[in-house]
Amino acid sequence: MTKKVPSSIKDERLIKKRRDQMIKGAVALFKEKGFHKTTTRELAKASGFSIGTLYEYIRTKEDVLFLVCDFIYEHVKERMEAVIDMNETGMDSLERAIRSYFQLMDDMQDEVVVMYQEVKSLPKDAQDYVLEKERDMLHMIECVIENCLPEPIHEKDRKLLANNIFVQGQMWGFRRWVLQKEFTLQSYTERQMHFLFQGLSLSEPI
Template sequence: MGVQIGSNVKDPERIRERRQQIVEAAVRLFSEKGFHKTTTREIAKASGLSNGALYEYVNSKEDILFLVCQHIHNEIARQLDIHLTDADSGAAKLRRAIEGLFAVMQRMQADVLLIYQEAKSLPRPYLREVLRQEQRIVEMFEHLLQEGVKDGTLKVSCERIPLLAHNIVVMGQMWAFHRWALKDVSFEQFAELQTSILMSASGAVDAPLE
């Protein structure tokens, strides 16, 4: 079992609702001011809670940062799931998942940057869990690559699959990390080229690199 954030409240639905308010407020504030310059009092006010009430649902600002990271990874995974259907071939599933990854990275640029800028402030057990959550996303692509190899729609050696899965995730994150340097490139151009590169690297016969 992963990291569990303690709460003085016993109602699971109330905890979920209040933590969602806290996370939404913290994402805005951390993105604007950074983790260290944001106070829990500011987070409480922005989430519609008193400072005392906030501590009914979390124990520290680090707890809040962990919940923010967890929320972002869960949303990325949820969006990837939306782009998949059981009827697709392995190659088609992979293409849709890559396109879904780019779409969610485009929409959640600030959130993705937030994780990489601020996660270093987490206590070690929390950081390990955040890294495990990111690995879960990488493993989704590993499974898709393996499925494509199994049904013959992808031609890539099993030894290369783990590295290729990491490459897919990193190339998706590139839109968030290097957006400042890609001012003359539209998101559509970026997504089309990156998808073509990754599908070709995966050995998809219908994905020549243009």
């Protein structure tokens, strides 16, 4: 499944350069003001070029939001693939995968918060496209769980467990206004894994 934002410019390298500038400026603006209150003129200024140049690379403000969400999802997915070994087994490997994922969510907390606040403003086809990437990431965590647990668990439980881990990582950014007053990333990760592993050891087979 692919989706492209049309551009009147044919030079792919220049398109990438300009759109990277847009994404960087847009994340800061969307975080501060939200998507709907941000104007295309502000997006152009934050990107470092004129509004006329902006419209050479996109058609609408929604195109910029799509580029932001697509970039963030793809970057998170690539980072997850880089830090999580899908072939490792054992509970130590699951622990390392969770630590790596939580660290990634800490590194990209601003981008992740923007993405989840604003993805609802995308057209339906664009939402489906970027959320498919989320499903890919969830599947990675499911595979790690399947490979690492000493005994198999029910598929529904595995999916729910993967979603729990996924959201717990994101929660570090969503709830940082309160969580980061009480916890460091390390202590937050330790407590979440404590509850996770305790639940696994106490759970009864279905």
